[in-house]
Amino acid sequence: MNTHVDPGPPLLAAYQRARTGHVQEAEQSVARTLSLHRVVDVSGDLDLTHNAVRVGGLTLLYINYGAELTIHLQSPYEPYYLVQIPLQGSMRILRDGERLEAKVGTAVITEPGHVTSRLQYSANCARLLVKIPPALVEQRLHEFAGTGRADELGRALPGVLDVTDGAGRTWMELVRTGVADLDAGAFMLSLPSAIGYFENLIVDGLLVVRGDGHAPADVEAVPSMRGALEFIDAHLDSPIGVLDIASATHMSIRALQIRFQRELGVSPIAYVRNRRLEAVYRDLYVGSADTSVYAVAARHGITHLGRMAAAYREKFGESPSDTLRAAAGRRGNG
Known part of the structure; x- marks a missing residue:
């Protein structure tokens, strides 16, 4: 120095x-x-x-x-x-x-x-x-x-x-x-x-x-979906957006969106929301007496409980509280 x-x-x-x-x-x-x-x-x-x-x-x-x-x-x-x-x-x-x-x-x-x-x-x-x-x-x-x-x-x-x-x-x-x-x-x-x-x-x-020639052409031509999915799973607790995913995987935003739609049928942000909901469901399904819906949601980057609860019910057919109560019932029966 x-x-x-x-x-x-x-x-x-x-x-x-x-x-x-x-x-x-x-x-x-x-x-x-x-x-x-x-x-x-x-x-x-x-x-x-x-x-x-x-x-x-x-x-x-x-x-x-x-x-x-x-x-x-x-x-x-x-x-x-x-x-x-x-x-x-x-x-x-x-x-x-x-x-x-x-x-x-x-x-x-x-x-x-x-x-x-x-x-x-x-x-x-x-x-x-x-x-x-x-x-x-x-x-x-x-x-x-x-x-x-x-x-x-x-x-x-x-x-x-x-x-x-x-x-x-x-x-x-x-x-x-x-x-x-x-x-x-x-x-x-x-x-x-x-x-x-x-x-x-x-x-x-x-x-x-x-855009001044800093991204290797072969990386741009064949973007890695695996890298994008791994990045998302590693950052579910962070406020990530399309630009973050594109930057981390060296894709253009357009290439990222095309790959997600073509291979997964959803946008990158919709995929992030689904992964967060799945992570919340897994944690609530095995929840303990000390588990709270708010704490689990926050741990996976969700801060708006109202929107989360509506999307959760649509995806799993029950509310987050229902999943947590079912976990308590299984513990009692065990």
């Missing part, structure tokens, strides 16, 4: 969330805009600068911990896209067991469906970050449906992005333009029309990066 360097003046200084040398305060401040985490293995004096501002659905951040340190992410994980761009120093992350590294001129991208467990930052690793909610990406992909680029834009994002060349450079210049306007007083990004335009440019720019 790099030695101590001068990161220059902080970006987004008018939107400061915290400036602190205390680990607990640093954790709490950053968690409010990103995810729960623990700061460990601090080498040197911690001096967090945390600036953050919402621009439409996007969040732009500037973070510099000052010291070299490691971060361990903690569940529950909020699903979002995050692009981390080192302006000084370097960083490493562990994503799905793979180590990714970025320095000045590159960026690290994490997205829903991938597990990031550890992040390491060099001393004075000043970073510009862009946080994007999945709903924005889903919306823009939907608007691309029917265009000639819909398939390529549905591919998985690269883990590390070169922001000095090609589509990555263009995207980085868009981000810099927005940050410069905010630092100058938000002359453009105080206008609702400009905010919506900027939001779309940033998301569309990432989608262009996504």
Whole structure:
């Protein structure tokens, strides 16, 4: 990791969330805009600068911990896209067991469906970050449906992005333009029309990066249904959507939907709902005296009990409570 360097003046200084040398305060401040985490293995004096501002659905951040340190992410994980761009120093992350590294001129991208467990930052690793909610990406992909680029834009994002060349450079210049306007007083990004335009440019720019030849042609041509089904079963307790499944299996959204309809006769989301209902039924069928319908449903990613109960009755011909009572009757007879 790099030695101590001068990161220059902080970006987004008018939107400061915290400036602190205390680990607990640093954790709490950053968690409010990103995810729960623990700061460990601090080498040197911690001096967090945390600036953050919402621009439409996007969040732009500037973070510099000052010291070299490691971060361990903690569940529950909020699903979002995050692009981390080192302006000084370097960083490493562990994503799905793979180590990714970025320095000045590159960026690290994490997205829903991938597990990031550890992040390491060099001393004075000043970073510009862009946080994007999945709903924005889903919306823009939907608007691309029917265009000639819909398939390529549905591919998985690269883990590390070169922001000095090609589509990555263009995207980085868009981000810099927005940050410069905010630092100058938000002359453009105080206008609702400009905010919506900027939001779309940033998301569309990432989608262009996504479709810029980073998915192997043979993977795209012959997508793996087995991988999709295994991913779904492993993440039933998480709020997964079509984009998450497509990203995890390196399929376009259109290819994923076609394969599910052709081979299973349902959409990917309908399949996820069915698997969750089946998992709930199995747990209730063997339930104990301490089992509750709410706890079992929550364990399998279901939060709306009313909708779940109606779908459950339609699928199994009884209510969740009926299944649980039948389990109690079997225990009594046993």
